[in-house]
Amino acid sequence: MSQTKEMREQRCKLIADARTIMDSTETLDSEQRSQVDAMLNDSDTLKKDIDRIETIDAEERKLKESAGKVAELSLAEPTVEERATGINSKEYRDAFMSYVRNGNSGMSHAEQRVMVEGTNTAGGFAAPMFAFGQATLQDMIVETMDSAQNFTQYATSMQVGGQITIPVQNAVGGAAWTAENAAYNNSDTTFTQLVFSPYKATRILTISQELLSDAYVNMEGFLAGMFGRSFATLLNTAFISGASASTTSPSGVMNDCDNGVTSATRNVIIWSEVLDLYHSLKESYRSNGTWLFNSRTAGYLRNLNTGTGGSYIWQPSAIVGEADTLLGRPVAINDACDDYDAGVGGRAMLFGDLSYYWITYQNGMNFQRLDELYAASGNVGLKADVRVDGQLTSSEAVKAWTSA
16 A cells, blocks of 8 residues: 555656746757656556555455355355255256257256156156256246136245145034033034045147257246146146046135125126125135136126125225225136126125145156157157146135125
8 A cells, every 4th residue: 555655646746847947948949858758658567556455455355355255155154055956956857958959869867866856656756846046947837827817826835745635524513501510512524535546637848949059048937838738727627617626636625615795696796696695605615715707797896886885895906916895805807707797696705714625746847858749840849747636615705796
């Protein structure tokens, strides 16, 4: 620091001396001109020397700071990414995307060894299930599915290893008033068992080899959009309107729930029936209730009021991002629901605690690259499957408006 200070002082003196010579006469002679030029040249040289010294000092400080950070990192706990193993590791994620882009033949031996962790019996691979600051392909597909089917944000979702059985309460044993020395009332709670068996949803996507090989394409985002939207459409329809007790796909909440009210007139919803449906639910379910119907029914209900000169029953949200409300409870629009004019037995409007609808995903999502099947057209097939089930665990938790 003292060295550069002295050099700055020398430079200031040179500039001051040059100024003195310049101010001493109106016209410089050759000797004076040479003196001023020499002083300016010396000043420039000093400036360059000062800049070099300061640059070296700054680089030394950076190196010392970096060395300190490296020392701190070497003593720190391993990160989540470093601790992750198997299909949750960063190595597996990178190898998986190499497999998607290049196939088995285009992978290095190291990548092939890593991919052994996720091999399934069908010759495909499990999609990575863990995120390190950014979403994995599976995370992005699930996010796309959730955004395309708002029902899942109210339902209860979980990852399972296979078929599961849960006890469902049928009747609650009651307490009773008992006289002194009289026998106690024996009233047991009864249960049935609900079995969640995974059903397989599949899709094959054909994509050009050129697009797969393009390093500038966000392949994870592209695949998430393509697979996510198609799986969302299929699963959403099953979760809402799937046949009750189906043996080929999840059963839907619309068919598994109890009836709350039957309309007085076919294909017509009136204000009193909305109230009746609301109060058909027990308070414990009603306090967490959500309305569920499609866009056409929503348009119908928006024009419904409490009577001549009455107020509209639909309350639009005053806050961006929050749901509109009906009788103080949020509204979820889902176009897999029946239309209000679907005819006899149509269930156009549901109300209840949708968290009692359980969705189980088995072992995440699996992918397989099909190189030969579409090779003649210069394309590659990507086959994906997800195993899922969904059921309403309590039929009284959700009630339906049913058309007469």
